[in-house]
Amino acid sequence: SQTIHQWPATLVQPVGSPLSLECTVEGTSNPNLYWYRQAAGRGLQLLFYSVGIGQISSEVPQNLSASRPQDRQFILSSKKLLLSDSGFYLCAWSSAGGLHEQYFGPGTRLTVT
Amino acid sequence: AQKVTQAQTEISVVEKEDVTLDCVYETRDTTYYLFWYKQPPSGELVFLIRRNSFDEQNEISGRYSWNFQKSTSSFNFTITASQVVDSAVYFCALSEGSGGSNYKLTFGKGTLLTVNP
Numbered sequence: 001s002q003t004i005h006q007w008p009a010t011l012v013q014p015v016g017s018p019l020s021l022e023c024t025v026e027g028t029s030n031p032n033l034y035w036y037r038q039a040a041g042r043g044l045q046l047l048f049y050s051v052g053i054g055q056i057s058s059e060v061p062q063n064l065s066a067s068r069p070q071d072r073q074f075i076l077s078s079k080k081l082l083l084s085d086s087g088f089y090l091c092a093w094s095s096a097g098g099l100h101e102q103y104f105g106p107g108t109r110l111t112v113t
Numbered sequence: 114a115q116k117v118t119q120a121q122t123e124i125s126v127v128e129k130e131d132v133t134l135d136c137v138y139e140t141r142d143t144t145y146y147l148f149w150y151k152q153p154p155s156g157e158l159v160f161l162i163r164r165n166s167f168d169e170q171n172e173i174s175g176r177y178s179w180n181f182q183k184s185t186s187s188f189n190f191t192i193t194a195s196q197v198v199d200s201a202v203y204f205c206a207l208s209e210g211s212g213g214s215n216y217k218l219t220f221g222k223g224t225l226l227t228v229n230p
Contacts, residue, residue, distance in 0.1 A: 042223045100146045100208045100216040104158040
């Protein structure tokens with residue numbers, strides 16, 4: 001069966017510090033991968049998605065970047081965090097050419113101080 | 114552009130009551146997919162159901178049932194005999210089937226359901 005991991009689970013970082021959040025998927029090959037942010041107020045905002053290694057599409061211009069160095073690894077980064085980067089970050093995967101549903105990881109709660 | 118509206122921001126019920134969560138969608142595609150997700154206090158989104166635009170048959174899974182009506186562009190979710198463990202934020206989502214392989218989801222803003230003992 002497929003599983004998705006995210007780490008760290010929680011993170012407190014000062015403004016201006018770098019960020020690296022990691023997401024890995026097991027039990028599937030060539031998945032589509034996604035990064036979402038959920039700020040206070042519950043809305044889910046799609047940040048990036050990837051359909052293959054090295055292929056990244058950005059949905060919202062921002063202080064963040066994403067990379068996919070391996071088939072089942074997706075990394076969210078920032079060189080300098082802003083207060084507005086605080087939120088709950090969720091990684092998800094879906095089958096390439098599959099039935100559209102996305103499966104989410106446990107999330108990372110980021111607080112920028 | 115596609116859009117999902119969940120007009121109910123918060124609902125509070127007493128245990129064993131039935132509750133219906135509303136979802137209205139907009140899309141120009143004739144092929145699309147609708148979803149419901151549950152987000153308990155732990156934060157992880159849990160996939161509940163997917164429906165295809167060409168299949169309007171309602172579905173029941175235990176205490177959960179879904180009513181898909183293309184005529185009103187609605188995909189409502191009913192929990193029968195609610196339980197405290199049903200307390201969560203519920204999201205309705207839409208993806209369009211035409212073009213591309215990324216299958217992006219458009220989420221509604223969610224409905225916070227609180228089931229009181």
